[in-house]
Amino acid sequence: MAKAASSRSGESHAPTMVDVALRAGVSTMTVSRALKEGSRVSKATREKILAAVNDLGYVLDQSAGSLSSRKTGFVAAIVPSINNSNFADTARGITDELESTGLQLLLGYTDYTAEKEERLIEAMFRRRPEGIILTGGAHTDRARRLLKGAGIPVVETWELPVKPIDQVVGFSNEEAMGLLVKTLARKGYRKFGYIGGTTSRDTRGSQRREGFIRAIEELGLPPGRLVSFGVPPISIEQGGQAVVSILERWPDTEAVLCVSDLSAFGALMECKRRGMRVPQDIAIAGFGDYEVAAFCHPGITTVNVDCYGIGQQAARRLIQSIRGEEKQRRQEIVLTGYRVVEREST
Amino acid sequence: MAKAASSRSGESHAPTMVDVALRAGVSTMTVSRALKEGSRVSKATREKILAAVNDLGYVLDQSAGSLSSRKTGFVAAIVPSINNSNFADTARGITDELESTGLQLLLGYTDYTAEKEERLIEAMFRRRPEGIILTGGAHTDRARRLLKGAGIPVVETWELPVKPIDQVVGFSNEEAMGLLVKTLARKGYRKFGYIGGTTSRDTRGSQRREGFIRAIEELGLPPGRLVSFGVPPISIEQGGQAVVSILERWPDTEAVLCVSDLSAFGALMECKRRGMRVPQDIAIAGFGDYEVAAFCHPGITTVNVDCYGIGQQAARRLIQSIRGEEKQRRQEIVLTGYRVVEREST
DNA sequence: CAAATGCATGTTATCGATACCACATCAATA
DNA sequence: TATTGATGTGGTATCGATAACATGCATTTG
Structure with a gap:
């Protein structure tokens, strides 16, 4: 009635280190060492063990290993x-x-x-x-x-x-967005809009928004026109909706900055769809330097981050x-x- | 000299189930059950245990658990x-x-x-x-x-x-690309180009290419003009390069199909950059229905996949x-x- | 040549949880 | 009242590997 010897090769369960050790004629400890980088096992033994591992299709069980090694x-x-x-x-x-x-x-x-x-x-x-x-x-x-x-x-x-x-x-993120504002202000833009949420969900987004507001203040420009749409992340589509909303409320906006390139891309495409010229009629900038920003037409000014x-x-x-x-x-x-x-x- | 009792609360090691069990005055088995959905533990006991878990900041160790439960x-x-x-x-x-x-x-x-x-x-x-x-x-x-x-x-x-x-x-993927070809052929396009690699690395890409070639044959259209650029995944930039290459070799190409929307987007933007009208001068289609395809201008015809x-x-x-x-x-x-x-x- | 060293390997005791079986209650049923 | 079943809980063995220590043998050194 006793449980049959588990060394039977016909067993269906996945092989363990014991099986490998038996087959290679060594102890499990030696098998363990042979499978670990930088442990000293003689060349001959290691080869025997690796052969056994191969024959059996053995794969180390790290769950067990990590329990033991902590x-x-x-x-x-x-x-x-x-x-x-x-x-x-x-x-x-x-x-x-x-x-x-x-x-x-x-x-x-x-x-x-x-x-x-x-x-x-x-x-x-x-x-x-x-x-x-x-x-x-x-x-x-x-x-x-x-x-x-x-x-x-x-x-x-x-x-x-x-x-x-x-x-x-x-x-x-605050400084980075501030730098973007300053760069554009230096080019002559004065009436800035901003697309990006306020929610606490996206803290990086909020920080960029803060950076925008602060930079506008520091430069003594007319107060920024802020619009937020939906929950983060703001999608391409929402970028398009947001720019429309800015242009309706403040038609004289000269440049629109966006919390990310995706919303900037959406804004850009919406403007083109409406026949506006970018940047002549309105300038658009994003954040993140996504691949799309580099290759769309026109390319989108943005802040490159080393993701x-x-x-x-x-x-x-x-x-x-x-x-x-x-x-x-x-x-x-x-x-x-x-x-x-x-x-x-x- | 003996190792001090490990039940001392001052111990620095992370608490284990034993610590929780001691504190709650039950066995570890009961703790284990209390932390598992759908095991029967009396309400009072469970509350005691959860309190102990909370006090100790105990977190179950699944490495150990999975070893045991397999x-x-x-x-x-x-x-x-x-x-x-x-x-x-x-x-x-x-x-x-x-x-x-x-x-x-x-x-x-x-x-x-x-x-x-x-x-x-x-x-x-x-x-x-x-x-x-x-x-x-x-x-x-x-x-x-x-x-x-x-x-x-x-x-x-x-x-x-x-x-x-x-x-x-x-x-x-073959059929899907074939369907795209047929859809465009029905609209009247006859001279098709294709952008996408042949390498075995991207098997889905190869299958789409095959689907393209076969559909062209089946429809009895002029042979497709095939171009492949770089290793997969073909980027936006490479899509732009590839479309240029197609137009140089076969200026009369009417429609370009791409292995993915990213290369299609690159091709589209490159065409616009060169002042070509899409789709009047050249039609472009992609694959995958990436977000960018829906919102760029013009929107890119593509194959939507339920990713x-x-x-x-x-x-x-x-x-x-x-x-x-x-x-x-x-x-x-x-x-x-x-x-x-x-x-x-x- | 004896003692000391180094290397390759084996032995034993865990790591922390859970499966499995045993057992004590208590209520429901015959 | 005796029997059965459901329920809650505990004891023990074990999952598969590795740490730590122990051992045997070969080589070096004064």
Whole structure:
């Protein structure tokens, strides 16, 4: 009645390290070492083991490994949306940077809500990631508590939070938008409109809006004409609707700045559809330097942000903190670059 | 000299289920049940336990749980690129569909190479996913072997592989492109150009190209003028270069079809930059119905694909196979819809 | 030549949770 | 009253790997 010997090759369950060890005639410990980089196993033994692994089609079980070694090999990253090519670039930067380290990315998106972020953080923490990368500095109280209590490095990206949790890799959206206003003001534009929401959901958007307002003030220009449409992210279509709304209320508007290139593109296309000349009748600028901004006609003036680099650097800092002696110099802020790219739309 | 009792509250390590159990005055088994949906624990006990969980800031460790229950709660998905909004939509569909089930997505991208896909599959299998969703049917031999040997449901998406591994959720790219050709032929276009690569890297692209060629033949039209530029994915910029190349070699081309809306958009903008009228001087059509195609001016005629639905359905089938009695009717093929969307560019 | 060192490998005890079975209650039924 | 069944809870073994320590053998060194 006893359970039949599990060494029977006919068994249907997936092979474990024990099976490999038996077949190679060594202990599981040696198998474990042979499959790990930089452990010392004699060449002959390693070959025997690799042959056994191959024969059996064995695949290491990292769940078991991480329980034992107390290292999961996971890194968590949370972005507002993966349909946004800016954030997709950041995710790519993270993934590429992690690739060589053997760390694996757990990626989630919040749809721009702090509540979903909180739920994601909680779900991901059940996987015991060794570090986490977040977009922005707006989190629920509970999320903050979780993040601080987890004892893992945290990197906030894409902006400069007032109260950073740990490390930061980003730039001032306010300054960046201010720079764009100043650049256009220098070209002679004076009556500015702005398309972009106020909601707390998109903190980077709000910061850009603030930057716009402040720059207008500082330059002593006529007050900006602000319009917001829908919930973030503002789509191409909404950009088109918004520019119409601006032009109806303030027909003398000379330049319209948008929270992102997508809304700028929508505005641009709507203007062309209406037979307006850009930039002669109205100038349009965006933010983010999406691919579409460079290749549409006319090209859209925008602010280029190093999206991929943000991901790369965030991952790099995380890896350092994970690998490092943990007594790492935390609290560091890495500023990433941005620059205004002038094109034909202004 | 003995190790001090580990029940000391001053301990720095993260709390485990034992800590929660001690604090709530129950066994770990009861804690485990209390934290799991649909297990029977008395209301009073559950509240005690949840209070303890809260006090200690306890977070369940799923690595440990999955080792014990032999269920990891992971689903793997592999797409060619996450910077492509079509595939991002599919990833969104998968994630959204998984959300309510407690399954978590492991997402990876191949950069359109089968080798990277193989490496990803191997890396992901170390996490013992309960199912896997792939894009396309082109895999290395080793990848096929891994996939078949894993004993988990596999869903191939976005096309109809000749030799499916398991389940399929997709459509015929060949037919879809053929339909586009026929639609335009019906409008009177006869001299067609095509922009899109031949490489085996992008199998969907190759299938669309085949569909183009075959439809031209079937309709008895003058042979198509084919141009391919660079490695996939063909960018906006390359679309612009390609259309120039077509017009130089075959100035009388009436309509240009592109492997995707991105190249179509590039072609469109390049034409406008050169002062050509679309569609009067040349008609342009794309594939994929990206947001940009709908809102650029003129709007681009294209083939709408249910990207999000592909992800949703793939995830649904996977969930059924995972939850189901495993003796599920496998080998099923789900056809997802597509339709030609005619806009001003043709 | 004995002692010391280094390398390759094996042994044992976990990591943190859950499956499985056992058992004590208590209410409903014959 | 005895029997049955439903319910809530606990005890123990175990999932598959690795850390930490132990061991055996070969090589070096004074």
